[in-house]
Amino acid sequence: MIEIRGVTQRFQSGNGTVDAVRDVNLSIRKGEVFGIIGRSGAGKSTLVRTINLLNRPTSGNIILDGKDMTTLSADDLRDARRHIGMIFQHFNLLSSRTVYDNIALPLELAGLSKSEIAKKVEPLLELVGLTALKNRYPAQISGGQKQRVGIARALANNPKVLLSDEATSALDPETTRSILELLRKINKELGLTIVLITHQMEVIKVICDRVAVMEAGEVIEQGEVLDVFREPKHEVTRALIGDVIAHELPKGVLARLRERLANTKDGAGTDHLFRFAFTGSGVDQPHLSEAVRRYNLDFNILHGQIDEIQGQAFGSLAILANGTPENITNAMNYLRAQGVVVEELNHVI
Numbered sequence: 341m342i343e344i345r346g347v348t349q350r351f352q353s354g355n356g357t358v359d360a361v362r363d364v365n366l367s368i369r370k371g372e373v374f375g376i377i378g379r380s381g382a383g384k385s386t387l388v389r390t391i392n393l394l395n396r397p398t399s400g401n402i403i404l405d406g407k408d409m410t411t412l413s414a415d416d417l418r419d420a421r422r423h424i425g426m427i428f429q430h431f432n433l434l435s436s437r438t439v440y441d442n443i444a445l446p447l448e449l450a451g452l453s454k455s456e457i458a459k460k461v462e463p464l465l466e467l468v469g470l471t472a473l474k475n476r477y478p479a480q481i482s483g484g485q486k487q488r489v490g491i492a493r494a495l496a497n498n499p500k501v502l503l504s505d506e507a508t509s510a511l512d513p514e515t516t517r518s519i520l521e522l523l524r525k526i527n528k529e530l531g532l533t534i535v536l537i538t539h540q541m542e543v544i545k546v547i548c549d550r551v552a553v554m555e556a557g558e559v560i561e562q563g564e565v566l567d568v569f570r571e572p573k574h575e576v577t578r579a580l581i582g583d584v585i586a587h588e589l590p591k592g593v594l595a596r597l598r599e600r601l602a603n604t605k606d607g608a609g610t611d612h613l614f615r616f617a618f619t620g621s622g623v624d625q626p627h628l629s630e631a632v633r634r635y636n637l638d639f640n641i642l643h644g645q646i647d648e649i650q651g652q653a654f655g656s657l658a659i660l661a662n663g664t665p666e667n668i669t670n671a672m673n674y675l676r677a678q679g680v681v682v683e684e685l686n687h688v689i
């Protein structure tokens with residue numbers, strides 16, 4: 341649906357240049373919600389703005405539905421842009437226009453008559469739950485309601501793709517959830533492809549099918565959201581996941597553990613610290629107790645969380661295991677064979 345091929349975006353910066361985006365390759369599938377996450381300055385906004393050519397890439401190509409956007413004439417590009425809606429962190433509504441008139445704006449620009457516009461705007465108001473507020477001005481509605489106007493306006497021209505640039509970053513957690521639910525509903529009901537950028541892993545967790553992680557202009561990791569959560573490969577990804585999944589052990593627990601694990605290193609102890617990550621059936625099945633029984637171990641759960649990602653259960657546990665070296669090895673091999681991701685943490689604390 342969207343092919344981002346070898347895209348680099350170079351800017352002048354002082355006397356030199358900066359590659360805000362460097363040689364990015366991504367394939368975004370029709371009908372999916374694709375997230376791009378990264379820390380501030382990673383290049384997310386710059387990348388997403390190349391998709392509708394608000395930024396013209398210095399090199400590389402953007403192929404939308406088989407059409408190379410970078411080679412279109414000005415007229416064809418204007419046409420192609422109609423198929424791409426966009427929503428923004430600060431909503432970008434016109435304060436002098438009512439809710440209804442903000443949503444109607446792209447249709448007026450496209451030259452539709454008043455009655456044609458009404459036929460499109462009324463169902464959009466219904467879709468985003470703002471029918472009762474249609475005559476209010478932006479100053480008279482909440483942030484979440486403003487973003488609903490932004491979403492309805494972005495959908496007015498029946499786009500194939502919706503780009504979302506930090507659309508929930510200015511909203512409180514509850515409003516964020518309701519906006520994400522609305523985006524998910526639109527994605528499912530209209531089959532709309534959504535590309536969203538965010539610095540919040542929570543947003544990725546709640547709504548995205550796949551995710552790409554950016555750092556210093558490059559994509560450093562990408563995959564199905566569940567896979568990336570279960571087995572993050574890059575340190576930056578781990579840190580971002582740590583914001584939503586209990587990854588760090590509390591300080592008091594760490595201090596006590598250091599002593600016990602030092603004994604293991606010296607050969608005087610038999611404690612091992614592990615992190616287990618498991619999904620789907622791994623959460624429902626008693627793999628842990630089976631491992632304990634089979635290999636005669638003690639497990640002490642130190643920290644953890646069972647959560648849901650994309651409707652699938654996801655668990656992350658920090659465990660202190662005690663047993664003979666042979667039984668520990670066999671138990672971990674057993675768990676790995678059950679699909680549990682096992683990581684020994686003795687060396688990291």
Ligand SMILES: Nc1ncnc2c1ncn2[C@@H]1O[C@H](COP(=O)(O)OP(=O)(O)OP(=O)(O)O)[C@@H](O)[C@H]1O
Pocket residue numbers: 351352353358359360378379380381382383384385386387539
């Ligand atoms: N027009 C520009 N001219 C020069 N440098 C730019 C320009 N736009 C962005 N940059 C630089 O490119 C890098 C990436 O910026 P970008 O806004 O894409 O990051 P981001 O990941 O979206 O960050 P944030 O979440 O803070 O918006 C930054 O170092 C930024 O300073």
